[in-house]
Amino acid sequence: MIHEVDEGLRLLLVDAGIQESGVDLVFDAPTKEWSARRNAPTVSLFLHGIREDAARRRTGTAEEYDDRGMVTGRRTPPRWFELTYLVTAWTNRPQDEHRLLSEVLGCLVRSDVLPARMHTGTLAELGLTVEIEAASPGPDRASTVDVWSALGGGIKASIDLRVWAPLAGERTPAGPPVTEGLVVQAAPGRDGDGTGAGRRLRYDGASDPGGQGFAAERERQLPPGRRRRGSAAR
Incomplete structure (x- = not known):
């Protein structure tokens, strides 16, 4: 999920035209060594x-269905995570950095969600809203100072960006429902007697599965109360 959020943010900035003037979009840590190697205008997330x-944590499971309306698996609810980014601009002059950072800020505050067309992978499959919040007021400013200290560089203008994204739950496959009873057939006896029609066990209305047993193809009936997808309700 994390790399999918990265890709969504990259697409968001590309869509805003940030790269049109030759600006690089990277997700590198802005350390002192990294900044010394930089040779082009850069935006780092x-x-x-x-x-x-x-x-937002939930319990339970949700069923998944195929085109026939049959249960194919069960999935636990997604779990939501807050991802925090330090967004900075890097050029040769502070004035250019501020101009570039202003363009990035304008793009990030334009919407409070990541547009659905920029969702990829599991984010697109889940179809849930991915919230974004840039430069919001809060009590966490000291943590940003700690980040700069850990990176080994001096503090510079930056944007605190938060993203709330879902991590898809675990999926457990489910077999098709049992729609027929169990029939047991005995093997031929030593005296050469043939196999009988079979003896029904436990279930009423079970039929003889034939020579191929339950491996033979047969029309499966939908469970009561469920109709096939695309069929009109009666």
Whole structure:
């Protein structure tokens, strides 16, 4: 999920035209060594914090169906995580950095969600809203100072960006429902007697499965109360 959020943010900035003037979009840590090697205008989105949004945690499972309306698996609810990025601009002059950072800020505050067309992978499959929040007021400014200290460089203008994204739950495959009873057939006896028609066990209305047993293809009936997809309700 994390790399899919990275790709969504990259597409968001590309769509805003940030790269049109030859600006590089990277997700590198802006360390002193990295900045010394930089040779082009650059916008860095450095991910430095990942924590679960426990208030959104849910329990239980949700069923998944195929085109015939049959249950194919069960999936646990997604878990939501808050990703925190340090967004910085790097050029040869502070004035250019501020101009570039202003363009990035304008793009990030234009919407409070990541547009669905920029979702990829599991984010697109889940179809859930991915919230973004840039430069919001909060009590976490000291943590940004700690990040700069850990990177080994001096503090510079930056944007605190938070993204709330879902991590898809675990999927457990499910077999098709049992729609026929169990029939047991005995093997030929030593005296050469043939096999009988079979003896029905436990279930009423079971039929003889034939020579191929239950491996033979047969029309499966839908469970009561469920209709095939695309069919009109009666």
